[in-house]
Ligand code: SF4
């Protein structure tokens with residue numbers, strides 16, 4: 001047995017084991033296409049190995065030597081192509097966003113009211129498009145509920161529950177401040193958030209550029225100036241169930257979205273209350289119109305992930321298949337650093353969300369500048385128009401994103417390698433299309 005034989009056999013075995021693991025995990029994940037394709041490569045390599053054994057010794061050595069050299073060159077190529085990570089670039093001054101201008105606020109204004117008239121007098125540029133979209137039945141309206149009464153009613157019940165929490169978000173802090181150190185406070189807060197169900201939590205200084213300028217919706221008086229002077233922001237993420245998201249844009253996806261918003265509200269309300277009991281001001285920011293900030297860029301600064309092409313945060317663990325929660329406070333804390341995960345480099349190569357978006361709302365090309373930030377700017381009106389057509393929050397882009405794969409050992413290894421090598425990024429983007437489909441099949445949710 002010579003050295004070429006051993007080296008060639010080891011390389012071949014590594015590939016055989018890789019495809020065996022790939023097919024095993026695909027089977028667990030019920031990914032039929034990925035399973036059949038990976039098992040095909042597994043048997044093909046096994047057959048090749050068998051044929052090599054049957055070949056004459058000189059031919060066998062020649063094949064194995066060739067195979068090893070090819071394998072070694074590929075590994076070298078991957079290692080020698082380190083990724084120059086690009087993340088969100090701040091290109092100019094970021095102005096505060098007025099919550100009255102965001103799409104969810106605009107669609108709360110009722111025709112014939114003073115708010116409606118005044119708003120569109122100030123912003124005639126939105127009027128025509130918004131009026132067109134208003135003709136489509138609203139999300140969770142009776143039109144959609146009639147299509148699937150049980151599922152849409154369940155989602156509506158979840159949002160009703162959230163409505164009842166909107167006034168629980170703040171309060172007066174207790175007298176007498178706890179004397180624990182910032183390190184101890186951080187450990188406690190992260191532990192408690194983890195205990196209540198989120199294992200992805202980060203802290204940053206509250207950047208005033210991400211605090212809304214004026215109240216646009218929710219229980220606080222419309223048009224009031226927002227004064228949120230807290231020093232820190234605690235951001236956390238909750239994983240959405242892949243089986244529910246896989247039915248996007250059908251009803252189960254909005255049930256899952258609302259479920260995670262309810263959980264995020266519970267966590268942030270309890271932990272904000274806990275902080276106030278420690279003697280420090282704190283406010284929970286919850287979905288269902290109670291945010292005083294734009295959350296994704298804050299979560300980005302807190303190290304939870306990066307902004308993706310699809311316009312939302314891609315978390316380090318669950319990709320975009322997550323919902324965010326936020327608490328702002330003056331409790332002394334230790335901040336985290338923004339994460340550089342190579343996600344935006346990957347988005348540059350992938351574009352799968354743009355291909356699959358039923359509203360063509362995701363830009364397939366380069367980033368553009370918006371409010372002092374270079375990013376992929378979502379066509380929010382077209383996205384929201386599709387939400388009203390489907391009666392849900394769609395989430396097709398979340399489902400198809402390669403980063404939404406389960407957080408298991410196999411995908412963790414792929415993600416780690418994607419983080420390191422630019423060649424691997426290209427391979428992995430093409431591989432995702434080949435094994436899972438450029439337009440992945442939707443699946444039946446457990447609730448249907
Ligand atoms: S689908 Fe691809 S391009 Fe879109 S957000 Fe995910 S990784 Fe980025």
Ligand code: SF4
Pocket residue numbers: 310356357358359360361362378382383384386387393394395396397398
């Ligand atoms: S949620 Fe749906 S419509 Fe909106 S960007 Fe994603 S895929 Fe497109």
